[in-house]
Amino acid sequence: MKNKSTLFKAEQIVHIIDDDEAVLDSLSMLLDSVGVQNAIYDNAQTFLNSFSSDDISMLSGCIVLDIRMPGMSGMECQQRLEALKCPLPIIFITGHGDVPMAVEAMKKGAIEFIQKPFREQVLLDCIQHALEVNRNNQQRTLHALEVEKRCKSLTERENEVMHRVIAGQANKVIASELNLSQRTVEIHRANVMDKMQVKSLAELVTLVVAKE
Structure with a gap:
C-alpha cells in the first residue's frame, strides 16, 4: 500500500x-x-x-x-x-x-x-x-499514523517507562519496580519526551490515550 x-x-x-x-x-x-x-x-x-x-x-x-x-x-x-x-x-x-x-x-x-x-x-x-x-x-488518520511511528521509535524499556509515567507513577517508584536507578529512569523519560515530540506530561498523555 x-x-x-x-x-x-x-x-x-x-x-x-x-x-x-x-x-x-x-x-x-x-x-x-x-x-x-x-x-x-x-x-x-x-x-x-x-x-x-x-x-x-x-x-x-x-x-x-x-x-x-x-x-x-x-x-x-x-x-x-x-x-x-x-x-x-x-x-x-x-x-x-x-x-x-x-x-x-x-x-x-x-x-x-x-x-x-x-x-x-x-x-x-x-x-x-x-x-x-x-x-x-x-x-x-495521518496524525494517528505519525503517533504510531513515534511510538515505534521507542526502545522496549522507554516504552515501559512511558506507560508507567502515563499511569501516574513517580520516577522513584518506576526505578524501584524496574530495578533501575532513578537517574536512569530520568534519562529514559527524557528520551520518551524527545522521541514523542512533546514538552509536557499532559501533552504525552493526550497523545498516547488518543492513539489507544
Missing part, C-alpha cells in the same frame, strides 16, 4: 453512481461548473469494480449514490463499501418513498440524504460538507 501521507496530494473526487444517464450528465455538468472533480458510474457494481484502497484517488472525496437502482441497490452498495473499509462519505439521493430506507442508511453510516427533486445548491452544500468530513478524517 502507498504511504498514507500521500493521501493529501490526491485531489478530492466526487463519485456519482446512478442508473439514470440524464442524472449522471446533469450532476457531472453541475460539478464541472463549480470546478469540482467528478467521476460517473451507471451502476453500483461498476464503481465497486473500480474501487481499491491502494488507489489514493479512491480515498479522497465522497460518493453521491442513488438508493434505488436495478441490480445492486444503493444500500447494498453501501454495505459492500463498508466491508471494503471505504473511507468516502456517502450522500444518498432518494425518492419520496425511499425516505425510510435513507434514514436506515444514515444509521449505518451515510452522511446525508437528499430527496428528489432537489435544488442544485442543496446538493452542492451536502457535497461540500462531505468533502470536509473526508478531509478531517484523513487528517486524523
